[in-house]
Amino acid sequence: xSKSSFPTAALSIVRVADFDAWLPKFDATAQLRKDNGILxxxxxxxxxxxxxxxxxxxxxxxQRATSFLLAxxxxxxxxxxxxxxxxxxxxxxxxxxxxxxGQYASVLLTHEVENFERWMAGFDGHAEARRRAxxxxxxxxxSIDRPLRVHVYLQAESPDKLRALLAGDDTRDAMRKxxxxxxxxxxLMTDTGIWAQY
Numbered sequence: 001x002s003k004s005s006f007p008t009a010a011l012s013i014v015r016v017a018d019f020d021a022w023l024p025k026f027d028a029t030a031q032l033r034k035d036n037g038i039l040x041x042x043x044x045x046x047x048x049x050x051x052x053x054x055x056x057x058x059x060x061x062x063q064r065a066t067s068f069l070l071a072x073x074x075x076x077x078x079x080x081x082x083x084x085x086x087x088x089x090x091x092x093x094x095x096x097x098x099x100x101x102g103q104y105a106s107v108l109l110t111h112e113v114e115n116f117e118r119w120m121a122g123f124d125g126h127a128e129a130r131r132r133a134x135x136x137x138x139x140x141x142x143s144i145d146r147p148l149r150v151h152v153y154l155q156a157e158s159p160d161k162l163r164a165l166l167a168g169d170d171t172r173d174a175m176r177k178x179x180x181x182x183x184x185x186x187x188l189m190t191d192t193g194i195w196a197q198y
Contacts, residue, residue: 036067105188106156111185118178
C-alpha cells in the first residue's frame with residue numbers, strides 16, 4: 001500500500017457565487033493558510049454545479065490547521081463573502097495514488113463502513129475492476145473524528161467511465177461485501193488540475 005507523506009489533510013466543500021471570481025481571492029490568502037499549518041491544496045469543481053468547490057488541503061500542523069479551518073469565525077467570514085460552507089472535515093490520508101498534471105473527471109464517494117480494515121481489503125480487491133474502468137488515479141481518506149467514515153476519490157479520463165463504474169453491479173456487490181453501510185454520498189467533479197504547494 002502506498003502511504004502518503006502527508007498523513008493529515010482537510011476536506012473542504014464550499015459553494016461560491018462565481019468560481020472564476022473566487023479563485024484569485026482564494027489564491028491571495030495562501031500565506032494565511034501557510035501560517036495556519038496548511039502546506040498546499042488541490043481543487044475539484046462540481047460536474048453539474050461548477051461553483052461547488054471541493055478543496056483537499058495538505059496539512060503540516062494538524063492542531064493549527066484544525067483550529068483555523070473548523071473555526072466558526074471562518075464560516076461566518078466566508079458567509080459574509082457569499083461563500084457557503086457545505087463541509088469541513090479533518091481526515092487521515094490512508095492512500096494517495098492520485099494522477100497529477102492533467103484535468104480528469106473525478107468523483108468523491110463518501111460512506112460509512114462496518115470495519116475499516118475489512119473495507120480496505122475489499123477496496124484493494126476491486127483494483128482490477130477500477131483498472132478495467134479506466135480509473136487513472138485514486139485516494140483514500142478516513143475522517144479523524146469518525147474513523148468509520150471513508151472518503152474515496154477516483155479520477156478517470158471521462159465522467160462516463162466514472163458513472164459506468166459506480167452504476168455497475170460489480171461495484172455495488174463489492175461495496176456490500178466490504179461492509180459499506182447506508183447510502184454512499186456521490187459527488188461527480190471535474191479535476192481543475194490545480195495542485196498548489198506553499
